[in-house]
Amino acid sequence: MQSTQRETLRCATAIVVLCVAAMFASPAHGQGAPTFTGSSTLPDGQPGTPYSTTITVSGGASPYTFSVNSGTLPPLLTLNAASGVISGTPTSNGDYSFQIRVTDSASAFALNTFSIHIGASGGAGSVEFPMGTPSTVSETAGSVTFTARRSGGTAGSIAVSFSTSDGGPGYTANAGSDYVAASGTLVWSNGEGGDKTFTVTILDDADDEQDEQFTATLTNPTGGAVLGVRTQKVMVLMDDENPGGQLTSTGDTSDESNCTAHANGPFPLISAGAVLLVGLAQLRRRQRRAL
């Protein structure tokens, strides 16, 4: 038994020695595995702007083959397997992380995780209506203030135009009788971020009516800035002649508040209104059945 064990040990030792010898004899070890030489944080990109950067390596035995080992590149960017160039025109803001594998001609390889930020960071930034600002105002208030916010970057002086227009997803407010049309330009200086405001005059009337809406819109960013997602803001003018008895109006108002958290477009509000109406109809049917 003991001699068999000695034999086994001798065989195992021989195999290990042979393996180590083979490793040292391989060309891959002789030249070393390739190593990544650049920063793991790749240059920022902008949505809609062509992007290109090169993953650089040294050592090992060229030519190299590059591949994405895990994670995902920003949408519409691709990695060239032969050159290590990441290029394309990105479409979506976001922070993307992915692991790249480089393999040399002797099958030695290296892995490294890289990141790319797509967005306005470090640039001129973006401007939009921030979430959480009021979406309703009494028609007796005299005026209402809109807030536009620059974020994501403060490089350079930028400007954005604003204007008002009659209507929203609900009843239409008319410039001249319900509010005073407004338009103009908001300017942020180099290094300045945060909020700018503009004020719209609200006109009171004696009409017993539904709550009415107008829309403020941001357009024409200059200085390299871009517009964010929320470029429109619907303002609901709450009637004061008929403050009770306004089921539709109250519903619209609260829906608009909810809606603002997602988007200022008409579709979420219309959807929310439809859900409310369907819910009320179901409730009435149930009440009838219960009687």
Ligand SMILES: [Ca+2]
């Ligand atoms: Ca009115």
Ligand SMILES: [Ca+2]
């Ligand atoms: Ca009034």
Ligand SMILES: [Ca+2]
């Ligand atoms: Ca009124």
